[in-house]
Amino acid sequence: MTSTLYLADTIATMNAHNEVLTAGAVLVTNKSIAAIGSAVSLKSQYPGATVVNLENSLLMPGLVNTHCHSGLLRGTAEGLPVWAWLQQYIDPMHRVIHADEAALASRLCYAEALLSGTTTIVDMWRHMRGSAEAALHQGIRAVLVPYVAEHPDHDYFETLDANEQLIKDWHQHQSDRISVWVGLEHMFYAVPAAMQRISALCQNYQVGFHTHSNESRFDVDKTIERYGARPVQVLEQLGLLAAPHTLLAHCVWLDDAEIQLLADHGVGVAHNPVSNMKLASGAAPIGAMLAKGIAVGLGTDGEKENNNLDVFEELKTASLLAKHSNADAAALDAWSICRMATIDGARALGMQETIGSLEVGKRADMIALNTHTPRMTPLITSGQYMNLQHNLVHAAQGGDVAMTMVDGRVLVRHGELLCDDLSKRIRAANRAIGPLLARRDAWIASAGTAVNELEKS
Numbered sequence: 001m002t003s004t005l006y007l008a009d010t011i012a013t014m015n016a017h018n019e020v021l022t023a024g025a026v027l028v029t030n031k032s033i034a035a036i037g038s039a040v041s042l043k044s045q046y047p048g049a050t051v052v053n054l055e056n057s058l059l060m061p062g063l064v065n066t067h068c069h070s071g072l073l074r075g076t077a078e079g080l081p082v083w084a085w086l087q088q089y090i091d092p093m094h095r096v097i098h099a100d101e102a103a104l105a106s107r108l109c110y111a112e113a114l115l116s117g118t119t120t121i122v123d124m125w126r127h128m129r130g131s132a133e134a135a136l137h138q139g140i141r142a143v144l145v146p147y148v149a150e151h152p153d154h155d156y157f158e159t160l161d162a163n164e165q166l167i168k169d170w171h172q173h174q175s176d177r178i179s180v181w182v183g184l185e186h187m188f189y190a191v192p193a194a195m196q197r198i199s200a201l202c203q204n205y206q207v208g209f210h211t212h213s214n215e216s217r218f219d220v221d222k223t224i225e226r227y228g229a230r231p232v233q234v235l236e237q238l239g240l241l242a243a244p245h246t247l248l249a250h251c252v253w254l255d256d257a258e259i260q261l262l263a264d265h266g267v268g269v270a271h272n273p274v275s276n277m278k279l280a281s282g283a284a285p286i287g288a289m290l291a292k293g294i295a296v297g298l299g300t301d302g303e304k305e306n307n308n309l310d311v312f313e314e315l316k317t318a319s320l321l322a323k324h325s326n327a328d329a330a331a332l333d334a335w336s337i338c339r340m341a342t343i344d345g346a347r348a349l350g351m352q353e354t355i356g357s358l359e360v361g362k363r364a365d366m367i368a369l370n371t372h373t374p375r376m377t378p379l380i381t382s383g384q385y386m387n388l389q390h391n392l393v394h395a396a397q398g399g400d401v402a403m404t405m406v407d408g409r410v411l412v413r414h415g416e417l418l419c420d421d422l423s424k425r426i427r428a429a430n431r432a433i434g435p436l437l438a439r440r441d442a443w444i445a446s447a448g449t450a451v452n453e454l455e456k457s
């Protein structure tokens with residue numbers, strides 16, 4: 001059995017007490033954390049272990065990105081609020097994208113995630129066999145959620161049949177790093193019978209369910225008009241909060257009764273502050289959700305709504321948005337945000353027993369940040385002026401990540417991705433985008449306009 005002892009100046013464990021170790025060490029045996037403590041004592045206890053000294057580093061759990069979409073539309077879908085944006089730019093792309101382009105998008109997405117410190121990603125995307133292959137080879141922990149629509153107006157998305165087949169083929173089969181859940185773009189993209197089948201699939205395969213909900217005021221108003229109830233209430237009535245695990249993205253416009261429903265059903269929430277600001281969706285009531293004990297994680301959303309996948313930016317933006325929208329400089333404290341990015345993100349996925357903190361028995365999913373930089377200096381790790389948590393939320397950037405490890409395997413070393421030819425992927429993506437946009441333009445021209453499907457139905 002091979003063991004490696006990683007030494008770091010500072011270790012933010014993100015355990016129940018947010019414990020911080022100085023001159024610490026983590027012993028990794030195979031995929032898991034076998035011991036954690038002071039470097040001096042672990043070196044003497046495990047003299048046979050290979051020692052890796054991560055100088056000038058802060059070791060912490062890998063970040064959990066609870067809501068993302070692979071994609072190639074970065075910077076080409078700008079300046080519209082969410083529903084108009086979907087109809088003008090995004091749904092027409094979904095009509096024309098090919099499987100090889102979708103696979104390439106996942107390669108880039110997971111590479112960007114690993115390079116900026118994300119070790120677990122929830123990806124809602126298309127043609128996800130290519131995504132599964134990308135995760136398998138690049139080494140990221142992935143929750144794959146097909147972009148399902150089961151509605152006559154949206155017959156160009158993934159189907160529940162395809163989702164079921166992906167579960168059979170990939171859910172913890174080829175690698176237990178890879179999970180497959182049941183996905184739904186949005187409840188407006190499914191007929192009632194499909195909703196029932198989603199619920200049955202989740203139960204049959206004991207997998208989670210993920211969708212977008214309560215993102216914009218329009219979304220809520222339209223749901224009330226159609227169903228006579230608010231979105232979370234409708235999801236409950238359809239049995240979709242009773243899946244083995246349910247994760248809802250956004251939850252910007254919630255009333256108190258909906259917050260209570262989320263708490264009662266143990267539903268996880270993916271908070272996407274950059275996306276919510278960029279698409280002018282609003283500010284989610286994070287404080288009220290945390291007060292009810294709801295597991296709230298952070299998400300970047302996709303390359304088209306963000307426009308990068310750096311979760312460290314979400315920490316800072318979550319803090320700024322909460323403080324700005326509540327006119328309260330103390331809103332959403334730094335430790336809560338650090339937890340949202342790690343252990344609470346894991347809890348939002350129902351994976352808190354396996355990942356999210358550096359504790360004995362958990363998987364060795366961890367990252368090392370370079371602290372020998374102006375923006376991380378000074379770094380004070382204890383006492384009255386302790387600033388580690390504030391540096392992580394307001395100063396750190398994804399580019400500070402020097403090492404990323406998943407399941408004990410180093411995937412990024414000295415800031416370089418080890419398990420893929422990134423230059424080749426970047427060149428391929430720059431070649432692919434022209435034809436993809438041309439096919440989208442052709443579809444829009446042939447349809448006369450990017451039709452307003454919501455108004456039509």
Ligand SMILES: [Zn+2]
Pocket residue numbers: 067068069212249301302
């Ligand atoms: Zn999304």
